[in-house]
Amino acid sequence: MSLVIWAEGRMVGAGEAAMSAVDHGITVGDGVFETCTVLDGQAFALTRHLARLARSADGLGLEAPDEQKVRDGVAAVLQESVRAGGAFDGRLRITVTAGVGPLGSGRVEGAQTVVVAAQDSVMAPASRAVRSPWPRNERSAVAGLKTTSYAENVVALAHAKDQGADETILPNTVGDLCEGTGSNVFVERDGELVTPRLDSGALAGITRELLLEWGAEAGLPVRAARAGELPFTVLDEVSAGAAQLVLTSSGRNVQPVTWLDGVDVAVGDASRATRELFEKLCRERLDP
Template sequence: MTPTNVISSQDRLVLFGLGLFETLLISESGPLFSDLHWNRMKKGASFLNLKFPDQSEWTRLIQEFIRLNPASFPFALRITLSGGSPGTDLPAQLFFNVRPLPYRPEQYLRGIKLHLLSAPRNEHSPLVSIKSTNYLENLLAKETAVRYGADEGIWLNTKGYLCEGTMSNLFFIKDNKLFTPSLASGCLPGTRRYTILELADILNIPTEEGLYTVEELLASDELFVTNALMGLMPVCCVNDVSFTVSPPAAKDSLLRRLESAYKQKMSGYP
C-alpha cells in the first residue's frame, strides 16, 4: 500500500466520508507513539473491512514520507485511510498530509477555556470507537465553542454524563485522584488518554474511569484535556467557572507531575 495524493471520485471517502485517520506528532526523534496510532487504525480498518498495512510497513511508509518531505520539527502528520470502492474494485488508499502544530506555549502556562456543549454525543453510535473521517459533527461543535469564546467544547452524552472534547479527551483531579470518563461514556479511546493512565499508574496516582456529572467536573481541583498534538493541556475555565492553573513543575500539582512524566516519555522515543 503506497501513499498517494490522488483520490478517485468513486472512493467512499469522497462520496460518504467513509474512512479513518490518525494524527501523529513528529519530532526530531521521529513519529511519537506510532504503535498506539497503528493499533487504533488497525482496529478501525478491521471494523470497516478495509485493507491495512502491517506495523512494519506502516512504520516504513511514515519514515520514508518524512525523509522525502522535510519540515520544521515538531509537526503534525495526518494519515488518512480511505474507504475505497468495492463496487469498482478500487482499494483503500493512504494519504499523508503535513501541518504545523496549532497550540501555543502560553496556553500551557495559563490554560485554555472549555465550553459545555448543549448538543449531546451519542454514546450508542458505532462511530465513537473509531477515528472516523466523518468529522463534521466535531468541527461544528468546535465552532460553537469558539463562538462562545472558548478554545474547546466538551460533550455530554445522551444521559447527561461527561464524554469528551470535540478533539480531545477529558481528565480532572479531585483530592489527589485522577478521573476520566470511561469508554462507556462514548469517548474515543485516545492514544494520549491511554498514555496518561499508564503514566499515572507508574507514578502511583490513583485513577478512576467512570460516568461523571458536570457538577463533579466543576468541583475538581485541576483539569486538563489531551490529544496527540497538545499532549496535556491545562484548563483555566469551564463556561464561567475558573480553575487555578499551577505553574510548571509545581510539586503539589498532579497535573504538572503527569506533564513532566509525559515529556520524559516523549524524550525517550523512538
C-alpha cells in the same frame, strides 16, 4: 515548514488533486484516520496509532489497512519534511478510506486509499473550553472509532470557537462526562486525576492510554472512573474551583484547562505533575 503530503505512493502539493472525486472517504466519510505527534522529525507512538487505525477499520467493516504501505508513507513524508526544513515538532495525519465507491452509502470492496500528511506546529500550554450543548451518542455504531465522519465535531468545535474557546466538552446521552471533540478529559478531584470510562462513548485516546500507564508507573494518582463517578455536572465543580480539568490528545499532550465557560479556573497539582511527566517521557520513549 509547509504542509507535506504523500498520497498513494507519490508526493503531492497541497492544492494538487490526489484522490478520486468519488472516493468513499469524500462522498460519505467512509474512512479512518490517526493523528500522531511529531517530535524532532519522528512520529511518536506510531505502533499504538497503527494498532488503533486497524481497530477503527475493523469497527467500520473495512479491510485492515496495509501496515507496510502506511509505514512507507509515514517514512516518505517525514524524510521530505526534514529535508525541507530540518527536524521539527508537529503533527502527522494518516488517512485510510474505502477507496472509489458509489455515490450512496453502499460500499464496493476494492483497493483502499492511503494519504499521509505532516506539518510543523506548536502545542499550546493550556486550553480554553466550553460545555457542548450536544451529546455524544455512546450507543452509536461508530462510538469509540476514529473515523473521517467528523461533521458533528466540526460543528461543535465551531460553536466553541465562537465563544472564545479552543475545545468543547461533551456529555453522553445519559448525562455522563464523555470527551472533547478531539481530546479525552481528565478531572482532578481530591488530588487525583480521573478520566471517563470508555463505555461512556469516549475514544480510546493514545495519550489517555499512556498517561494512565505512565502515571501508574510513576506512582501518580491517575485512573479511569468508576461507573457513575463522573456526571457531566462535575464541570460545575471545575467552574466553582473545587475541581480541575485536563485535556489529552496527540495535538495537546497533557493540557490543563485554565478557562471554562468564560471563567478562569486553576490548574491542580496532579495536573501539573502529570503534564511534566508526559513531556519528559514522550521524548525519551519514542514508540512506547
